[in-house]
Amino acid sequence: MRIEAYNQVAQLYQSSNTKNTTQAAKTNGMGRDQVQISSTGKDYHVAKAAVSEAADIREDLVADIKARIKAGTYEVSTEDFADKLLSQFGQI
Structure with a gap:
């Protein structure tokens, strides 16, 4: 929400x-x-x-990410991903 x-x-x-x-x-x-x-x-x-x-759903953000994925320029930092994943598991 x-x-x-x-x-x-x-x-x-x-x-x-x-x-x-x-x-x-x-x-x-x-x-x-x-x-x-x-x-x-x-x-x-x-x-x-x-x-x-x-x-x-934030359509503007989704459209931007889709365009970057299609262009092959979208990259996710593995460290940022791991930090967010661990923080989510810490809240459970």
Whole structure:
């Protein structure tokens, strides 16, 4: 899961706040049940929506690597690979 979509979260949060105020003005009826969602719940909903809209695959990076592989210029440092592999096994 990617948690780097801060701008998207901020945009969704602002649009969500605008919608909530207009809906509150329209539904000012008497004798109706009301539910209030905490600000933490609203923040969670906005963040979840932003993460679900964000792409899981970075297409620009994938295209660059594919082009370098096709051209035969893509090289992986064996030391870097081994370090990352060992650090992943250390987290298990």
